[in-house]
Amino acid sequence: MSKPHRIWVVDDDAEMRQLLQDYLGEQGYEVRCMADGRQLLARLDHQRPDLVVLDLMMPGVDGLTALRRLRDDGDDLPVLMLTAKGEAVDRIIGLEQGADDYLAKPFLPRELAARIEAVLRRRGSGPAGSPLMAGGSFWIGETQLDLETRTLQRHGTPITITTGEFALLTAFVQHPHRPLSRERLIELSRGPDCDTDSRSMDVQVSRVRKLIEPDPARPRYLQTVWGYGYVFVPDGQTRKG
Incomplete structure (x- = not known):
């Protein structure tokens, strides 16, 4: 029997932690709050979970600060952040700092469980709706993406790459030269049932560009299709039309 996934919940609201x-726990996860x-950050020096549910706004060291420290240290630990309802700026900042997904409060516990499952699935077996090609390795300029080892290097x-960034980049390389809408990219990288603001995809694309582009401000490989979405151009040539 496989061990249950370890989930850490970080929230200053005691009732939320208990809930x-x-x-x-009833869903079969091993939970620590x-x-x-x-x-x-202190506990991560000694133990490591499979995923962290991290509230953005907390006294002391808040979620955003903790997330930034993790990513600055090159830690790709999956993080699902909790934000206040309607706070689009918080969601964007969290995604920019490397969160794998977000969920706005208030939410149903089963909705959180579904998001957790989706992030863990991406970490374990690649993007939903777009199976990984066994042994596949892709060169993007001077950067190599290995789908089997789930690594990126130059x-x-x-190169540190989060679960969400890996899933998105994989979706691109498996659909070269094909313009993909934001909605389609969400479906390929997060699953068809993911209810995510399509504009959050712009933030994720921006992060991936920083990983693979020589000049992220003038992207060669992940090019914008104005009014539609994005397209992966393996040879880095300017796309016409």
Whole structure:
């Protein structure tokens, strides 16, 4: 029997922590709760979960600060952030800092469980709706994406890539020269049932460009299709039309 996935819930709201611990525990997860980002970072020195549910707004070391420290240290630990309802700026900032997904409060516990499952699925078996090609390895300029080992490197040096970034880049390389709408990219990288603001995809594309483009401000490989979405151009040539 496989071990249950370890989920850490970080939220300063004690009632929310208890609710999620009870519900996620009933779903078969091994759940541990913390009250702020400081506790999270301290515990990561000794243990490691499979995913962190991280509230953005907390006293002390807030979720955004904790997330930034993780990514600055090259840690690709999957993070699902919780934001206040309607706070689009918070969602954008969180995604820019490397969150794998987000969920706005208030939410139904089963909705959170579905998001957790989707992120873990992407980490374990690649983008929903777009199976990985076994042993596939792609060169994007001087950057190599390996689908089997789920790694990205340049000149032999590993590049930290989050679960969400890997899923999105995989969706692109498996559909070269094909313009993809934001909605289609969400479906390919997060699954058909993911209810995500399509504009959040712009943030994710921007992050992936920083990983693979020589000049992210003038992208060669992930080019914008104005009024529609994006297209992956493997040879880096300017797309006409």
